[in-house]
Each structure stands twice: as structure tokens, then as C-alpha cells.
Amino acid sequence: MSIEYSRYYDSNVVQSSEHHPNGEKVILQIKISSMVEIHRHDSDNDPTVTIEEIGERNYLINLSDVKLFSERMVNTLYFSCQLRLLGVPRDEHQPIIAKLYQVADEAVSPEYPIVVTIRVISKRRSLDxxxxxxxxxxxxxxxxxxxxxxxxxxxxxxxxxxxxxxxxxxxxxxxxxxxxxxxx
CATH class of the missing domain: 3.30.40.10 (Zinc/RING finger domain, C3HC4 (zinc finger))
Known part of the structure; x- marks a missing residue:
């Protein structure tokens, strides 16, 4: 039986509404999960979907440093390293980090965590x-x-x-x- 694979990444970055006072530091929470959809050619049923949490990391970062344009290069390298440690391919880093900066720029207080959610979506389809x-x-x-x-x-x-x-x-x-x- 032949199997066709496809994989893509979906990410979302938001500032949480949960209050966590940490002075000038904001909690940066990166969550990564895997979703596998299996489509069987010989089945009329809906695809089988499995969701597995791969990892979660929390970091304390200075929100004002993230907002400073002069610190963007250093922060981009730092965020990219953290994403790589979680197994996110390098070509997916830039869009995720761009969303992170957009949320950080709009953040009004470091007391609310910034949550980065990354889903690795894999689709497997058995070919006839x-x-x-x-x-x-x-x-x-x-x-x-x-x-x-x-x-x-x-x-x-x-x-x-x-x-x-x-x-x-x-x-x-x-x-x-x-x-x-x-x-x-």
C-alpha cells in the first residue's frame, strides 16, 4: 500500500488574559503539539485524528527589550534557537517570530503572558x-x-x-x- 504524507505548521500568538505579575518581565510560553490525520482510501468514515502534546517551555523575558527595535536581532536569534530546540524547522521560524513581535508590540502590560501555540499538522492518506x-x-x-x-x-x-x-x-x-x- 502506498501512503502519501504531507506536513505543515500552524501557529498562533496571543497575549493571555491570565494575570501573572512578574515586574518588567513577561512570561513567554511556547506550546507545540502534533496533530496527525489519517485518511484511509478504502473507508467512508471520517479521518482518524490524533493530537499529542510535544512540549511546552516557559521563558521570562523583558517586554521592553522585545519592543526595542535595536534588540530585535539578538531576540530573533534567541527565539529561533528556542524554536529549533522544540523541533520546529528553520523555515517556519520567521513567520512565528513575526507574529510574536506583533503581539509584543501591542502588549500593554508584562503581567499577561504571551502564548505561542504551534501545531504540527501531518496528513497521511493511503492511496488505493x-x-x-x-x-x-x-x-x-x-x-x-x-x-x-x-x-x-x-x-x-x-x-x-x-x-x-x-x-x-x-x-x-x-x-x-x-x-x-x-x-x-
Whole structure:
């Protein structure tokens, strides 16, 4: 069975309404979770969704330093390192940090934490390994009840072909015509 994977990141940055007095320092809370959606081709049911918390880190940072443009380079490097430690790919850092600066610039008090929520969304979809037709001759497979149908060969990768099509193919090329997997 072939599986198609896709992954993307979704982030949200807000200033919490929970009151936490820490003087001039604001709590920066980074939460990261993983959401996996599994779509089965042979199922009419809704996808299976699993959500798992990957990690959470809290930092005390000086809100006035984050707001200072002259400190942005240092803070950007710091935030980027923290995101990398949580496993967020480097190309996702800039949009998350831009949202963080936007919320920090609008923050009126360091007494309310800034919460960065990152979701890693992975989608897995099983591709139809039970193809309705032979990928070599493109003819549909006959119903199982039809005794005159050509024999169907199942490859180890679960792709199906007419036996009279796949045997000559494998004599020339030892790989599955669809997924290029070696059956040996």
C-alpha cells in the first residue's frame, strides 16, 4: 500500500488574559503539539485524528527589550534557537517570530503572558492499492465471479496486475510499474 504524507505548521500568538505579575518581565510560553490525520482510501468514515502534546517551555523575558527595535536581532536569534530546540524547522521560524513581535508590540502590560501555540499538522492518506484496472494494459479487472477472467497477480507492494501483463514486464524490468519497488 502506498501512503502519501504531507506536513505543515500552524501557529498562533496571543497575549493571555491570565494575570501573572512578574515586574518588567513577561512570561513567554511556547506550546507545540502534533496533530496527525489519517485518511484511509478504502473507508467512508471520517479521518482518524490524533493530537499529542510535544512540549511546552516557559521563558521570562523583558517586554521592553522585545519592543526595542535595536534588540530585535539578538531576540530573533534567541527565539529561533528556542524554536529549533522544540523541533520546529528553520523555515517556519520567521513567520512565528513575526507574529510574536506583533503581539509584543501591542502588549500593554508584562503581567499577561504571551502564548505561542504551534501545531504540527501531518496528513497521511493511503492511496488505493486495490486499483480497479491493470496499470499495464489499462483494462478493468473483471468481477471475481467471472471464471473466464485473466489471473490477477498481487505484488508484494500490494499493487495488482493481470498475470499475462506483469510477467513479461518483470522479465524486462524487475520493478513494480507503479511504485518502482523491487518485489525480491
Amino acid at each position: 492499492s486495490q486499483t480497479p484496472s491493470c496499470a499495464i494494459c489499462l483494462e478493468n479487472f473483471a468481477d471475481e465471479e467471472d471464471v473466464d477472467q485473466p489471473l490477477i497477480t498481487h505484488m508484494p507492494c500490494a499493487h495488482r496486475y493481470h498475470q499475462h501483463c506483469i510477467v513479461p514486464w518483470l522479465a524486462i524490468n524487475p520493478l513494480c510499474p507503479l511504485c518502482r519497488q523491487n518485489p525480491n
